[in-house]
Amino acid sequence: MLLGGDVQPLAAEAIACGADTVILAEHPLLEPYTTDPQTKVMAGLVLEHKPDMLLLGATPNGRDLAGRLAVRLRTGLTADCTDLTIDEKSGLLVGEVTGFGQGILATIECPRHRPQMATVRPGVFTRPQPDPSRQGDVRLVPVELSEADQRVRVLRRSTSKGVDITQAERLVVGGRGVQGDFALLRKLARLMGADVGASRVAVDQGWVGHDRMIGQTGSITRPKLAIVCGVSGATQFTVGIQDAETVVAINSDREAPIFETADYCIVDDVFQVLAPLIDALEREKAGKKG
Amino acid sequence: MPGLHTIVCLKVVPKSEEVSVDPETRTLDRGNARSEINGQDMNALEAALDLKDTYGGRITILSMGPPFFEPFLRLGLAMGADAAYLMSDRAFGGADTLATSYTLAAGIKAIGGCDLVLCGEESSDGATAQVPPGIAEWLDLPQITYVSRVQVMKKARLLRARRQLQSGYEMVETLLPCVLSVKLGINEPRFLDFQRWEWAMEEAPVTVWTAADLGLDEGYLGLPGSPTAVSSVGAAPSAQRRGEFLSGTPQEEAQQLLERIRPLVRLS
Amino acid sequence: MKRATDEAITLDDAYWERLMAATDGAIAPCFQCGVCTAACPWGLLQDEPANVRQILRRAQLGIPESDGAIWWCATCRACEVMCPRGVPIAEVMLTLRNLAWQDGAVPKGLSSVLWSLHWDGNPWRRPPSQREAWTKGAEVKPFEPTDEILYYVGCTPSYDNRSQKVARALAGVLNAAGVSFGTLGEREPCCGDAAYGLGQHDYLRQIIAANVKLFAEAGVGTLVAVSPHCYDMFLNHYPRENGLQPLHYTQYLAQLIDEERLRFQEPLEAKVTFHDACYLGRRNDVYDPPRQVLAAIPGVTLVEMPRNREDALCCGGGGGRMWMETAAEERFANLRVADAAETGADILATACPHCIACLEDSLKLAGSPMRVMDVAEVAAAALGIGRSAQ
Structure with missing residues (x-):
């Protein structure tokens, strides 16, 4: 289901990525997202098509919609799943969720109510390679909405440049220890095709924007490589980086807990280590060109 | 026009780091965990107090949980709230988000409604963020x-x-009454006001309601009224890290590091 | 921010009455000589420092403080030493803070410190279950009433990476002297210093009541504290009828040296200067015991900074200042580190976790080769403790 003001161009992409049928619901009141019109239209479509499962992204708007929709449909909702499977015997959707600050894993099912609803944490599943040759069915459905259906109005929206560190393959991360100086970190990131991330302290200090924050209250990332600079490594932070394949920690404090969750550990001044690292990469790059 | 009447929904949660999974029974062991008011809910209460400071009015705290929640609700009264209601009944136990939101909504109706409902965005234990919607x-x-x-x-x-x-934010508006959920850390909850302490601990009204008191629909209560069921519980796996320390001068450390991570770097 | 001098002064009788009741008339003797303002260390660092005399005058008249000046005080008592009228100026500052709490006029971040005390039992927002992390697996046994002393570690040495080393060093020294001691482990409560320093008198009373009960149940007699702040709390703010005997660890080590239970045989060649912590020195007249410990170590040459003992310059970390930010160029410890460097000392020794934190921060800014060490660490080094662990 694609709901919005002008979402038709996305239908082909959805099919290329694996969808068989795309239901398009277009209406000016569906864009930008607000809860009431979206809930009304989606609830109507669900009642009409009676799906077994209804999955939404666990983004702020996805969770805003799912929570309301589940009550309207009087069904069960497994929120913020980190994995989804189908139980072979029962055929039920099994959602894996974390709780208690990520310390506990649980699986949740919705045995007797339909649809089985779940929101899925961004970054948990990799987006499939689009296959432009794939064919599918696109159905444009009529939408009946009036101004009375919209009780919350969006006055304005301010989106910073589309940073999505949940999708980053490489990350250079700065924390309290970089003392507000992200210049070298940005340089290294540019050089090695990485995004810049930050600990909560760095965001609190206003050194970088909130959309770059890693951790429990920021983004859960899963890069192949994360170079973590001057971050002490409080639990709130490490939950956001624990799924990285390789973690490098650079911190002048040998006792910093970040070293307990790192593959390669350097106890030294961040900038003293980054400078020669950048030099070496720049030399290699120049050598390749020359 | 009189001031705003705000209802703040508040949950008491175990301290996350003190909850463990019994490896034998694979059940949650929260027996010895200390409890605290859910952090986001503290932010919701502070937001309500801030509105009360500006516009006047009163604040009612509403919670669903066992009797041991009561002293926590009194902390909210000592911070500046005016009354508290605790929905406490074995029948409420095991509620998922559908049953929880049904019960709390019923509580709000029984209080007689309000101008504004303020909640934390999610609880640290369940972390679903689905109850406010x-x-x-x-x-x-x-x-x-x-x-x-x-x-x-x-x-x-x-x-x-x-x-x-x-990424970013939006400014929205709506007419009262409405339901809000606030993000963790949007404000700094004020500390206890000890001029209110004795009143809050001893005299302040904390009303305890059972399911029967409110004539609630049993079909939506507690575990039986919850469409979702927990099928298994376990401790989250902690990644095994190499923990290799590189040493030497910064140049040497950088060189050793580069040797190890070079395959993962894409020069651009 | 607007100062009251910019506008017509309005006297607030109700505030005046609250103030007089809260301070018990302690400000009345002040005759406005201004020695306090001259003695205040802020004058060494700021062009327009907090005017202590003016704060006292406003308090006498009942004019509420509005520009936050009362929060600058590090409660070091440098002013009180000079005051000819014996006004308990630091206590007056804390009382003014207490009234500010009642009026909801408190700097950002301080409520969170108190909530941390409330939920976690420490001002550092760290889980109570990790209170024993400082031991790093070293064996420290639970306290029993038959032990000679209760080793009271305190919040900062329990959680702060740097001060944890001090706590381990002291445990090593106590073991080397054959002292039977134990800790309260996870049950160890915060002494309440943060609540005291931030002017939360009512909350402090609750903390004390709970701790008195806990100590009585545990059978605590002699209590040896790592931090002068905890020592001061137990000594001057707790009731003593339950047999609680608080000591700062430097006093206890000096006692062990006198009794020849603690002996330093190997020399430690070092020039050491000692920085008096305000809560040890000016507050409690404990000037000699830390120096006795250092002097007992063969090879140690003790040199004094010109400002020492009663005249010592505060590190800036008292009176809740540990939880408030101070601009890098305005830190007392910058001057203190320079004082120490002038003596030519290799080691700047002190005996307070807050002093260590402030002095080390300033040392980093100054880039001096001097080391900041706690007296317990110097003692442990002299005994060869923890050499392999460092």
């Missing part, structure tokens, strides 16, 4: 989730809020 739906009120700033134009009964999105 659920409450709004049961009450048929507009909802604004992930709020980081609130402003009320009292005469017009208009509420403006800043909603945090994944």
Whole structure:
């Protein structure tokens, strides 16, 4: 289901990525997202098509919609799943969720109510390679909405440049220890095709924007490589980086807990280590060109 | 026009780091865990107190949970809330988000409604963020989730809020009454006001309600009224890390590091 | 921010009455000589420092403080030493803070410190279950009433990476002297210093009541504290009828040296200067015991900074200042580190976790080769403790 003001161009992409049928619901009141019109239209479509499962992204708007929709449909909702499977015997959707600050894993099912609803944490599943040759069915459905259906109005929206560190393959991360100086970190990131991330302290200090924050209250990332600079490594932070394949920690404090969750550990001044690292990469790059 | 009546939904949660999984029975062991008021709910209460400071009015705390929640609700009264209600009944136990939001919405109706319902965005234990939208739906009120700033134009009964999105934010407005969920850390909850302490601990009204008191629909209560069921519980796996320390001068450390991570770097 | 001098002064009788009741008339003797303002260390660092005399005058008249000046005080008592009228100026500052709490006029971040005390039992927002992390697996046994002393570690040495080393060093020294001691482990409560320093008198009373009960149940007699702040709390703010005997660890080590239970045989060649912590020195007249410990170590040459003992310059970390930010160029410890460097000392020794934190921060800014060490660490080094662990 694609709901919005002008979402038709996305239908082909959805099919290329694996969808068989795309239901398009277009209406000016569906864009930008607000809860009431979206809930009304989606609830109507669900009642009409009676799906077994209804999955939404666990983004702020996805969770805003799912929570309301589940009550309207009087069904069960497994929120913020980190994995989804189908139980072979029962055929039920099994959602894996974390709780208690990520310390506990649980699986949740919705045995007797339909649809089985779940929101899925961004970054948990990799987006499939689009296959432009794939064919599918696109159905444009009529939408009946009036101004009375919209009780919350969006006055304005301010989106910073589309940073999505949940999708980053490489990350250079700065924390309290970089003392507000992200210049070298940005340089290294540019050089090695990485995004810049930050600990909560760095965001609190206003050194970088909130959309770059890693951790429990920021983004859960899963890069192949994360170079973590001057971050002490409080639990709130490490939950956001624990799924990285390789973690490098650079911190002048040998006792910093970040070293307990790192593959390669350097106890030294961040900038003293980054400078020669950048030099070496720049030399290699120049050598390749020359 | 009298001041705003705000209801703040508040949950008491075990300290996350003290909850473990019994490896034998694979059940949650929260027996010895210390409890605290859910952090986001503290932010919701502070937001309500802030509105009360500006516009006057009163604040009612509402919670669903076992009797041991009561002293925690009294802390909220000592911070500046005016009354508290605790919905406490074995029949409420094991509620998922559908049953929880049904019960809390029923509590809000029984209190006699209000101008504004304030909740934390999610609880640290369940972390679903689905209860505030659920409450709004049961009450048929507009909802604004992930709020980081609130402003009320009292005469017009208009509420403006800043909603945090994944990247950026939006400013939205709606008419009162409505349901808001606020993000963790949007404000600094004020500390206890000891001039209110004795009143809050001893005299302040904390009403305890059971399911029967409110004549609730049993089909939506507790575990039996919950469509979802937990099928297994386990401790989250902790990644095994190499923990290799590189040493030498910064140049040598950088060189050793580069040797190890070079395959993962894409020069651009 | 607007100062009251910019506008017509309005006297607030109700505030005046609250103030007089809260301070019990302690400000009345002040005759406005201004020695306090001259003695205040802020004058060494700021062009327009907090005017202590003016704060006292406003308090006498009942004019509420509005520009936050009362929060600058590090409660070091440098002013009180000079005051000819014996006004308990630091206590007056804390009382003014207490009234500010009642009026909801408190700097950002301080409520969170108190909530941390409330939920976690420490001002550092760290889980109570990790209170024993400082031991790093070293064996420290639970306290029993038959032990000679209760080793009271305190919040900062329990959680702060740097001060944890001090706590381990002291445990090593106590073991080397054959002292039977134990800790309260996870049950160890915060002494309440943060609540005291931030002017939360009512909350402090609750903390004390709970701790008195806990200590009585545990059978605590002699209590040896790592931090002068905890020592001061137990000594001057706790009731003593339950037999609680608080000591700062430097006093206890000096006692062990006198009794020849603690002996330093190997020399430690070092020039050491000692920085008096305000809560040890000016507050409690404990000037000699830390120096006795250092002097007992063969090879140690003790040199004094010109400002020492009663005249010592505060590190800036008292009176809740540990939880408030101070601009890098305005830190007392910058001057203190320079004082120490002038003596030519290799080691700047002190005996307070807050002093260590402030002095080390300033040392980093100054880039001096001097080391900041706690007296317990110097003692442990002299005994060869923890050499392999460092």
